[in-house]
Amino acid sequence: GESVGLHLPTLSVQEGDNSIINCAYSNSASDYFIWYKQESGKGPQFIIDIRSNMDKRQGQRVTVLLNKTVKHLSLQIAATQPGDSAVYFCAEKTKRRSGGYNKLIFGAGTRLAVHP
C-alpha cells in the first residue's frame, strides 16, 4: 500500500549545528504534508505543514522543503538545541475525490539526538 518513510532512523548532531531530517513518500496523489515532533511520554506535536503547491515553507528555526519530482520531503532545524531532541515524524494526506482528506499516514520516525 501507500506509505511514507524516512531515510535515516537516527540522527546525532552537535548543539548549534543545523539538522536535516529526510522523508520519502510514495503516493503521488499526496498533496498535504506535516512534520510532527514527539518527545518521550508525550503525543506528537505539530511543527510545520506544507501543501503540494509550495516547495518551501519556513517557521521559527524550521524549514520544510518539498520536492514533488522525487517525492521527497525534508525538515531543516537551524541552530539545533538540546530541547529539539525527540522523534520526528513526517505525515501525508491525500485529497478525496468527494472532498475533504483521507487519513493521515505517518512515516516510521527519525530520532534526533542533540549533543552538547
Add this chain to the structure above:
Amino acid sequence: KAGVTQTPRYLIKTRGQQVTLSCSPISGHRSVSWYQQTPGQGLQFLFEYFSETQRNKGNFPGRFSGRQFSNSRSEMNVSTLELGDSALYLCASSLDSPNEKLFFGSGTQLSVL
C-alpha cells in the same frame, strides 16, 4: 484552551479482557482520530469520527471499535485483548478544514499481560 485529553493515562489488562479508552477533543473540534503506536509498527491509523459517524477506517480487526458522542468526545474499545495490543493509543482532534492539522493527546499506554 485545553488540549486533547485522554484517560486513563495507563492501563494494565490481561488477555481476553476488554478495554475502553476515552478522548476529549479540543473545544470546537469535531473530528477525532485514533492511532496505535508501537515501537515496531510506528503510528498506525485506527479510525476517524466526525459528527458521531465513522468517516475513515484503518486496517485493524473488528475487535477494535469506536464511537463519538454528540459533544465530540470519543471512546475506543478493544475486545478480547491480545498481547500484541500492548501499545500507546493516541487520540487526535482537528477542525474539519482542508488544512487538517491534528492535535494529539498524550495517549493511553495499554499493557496486556
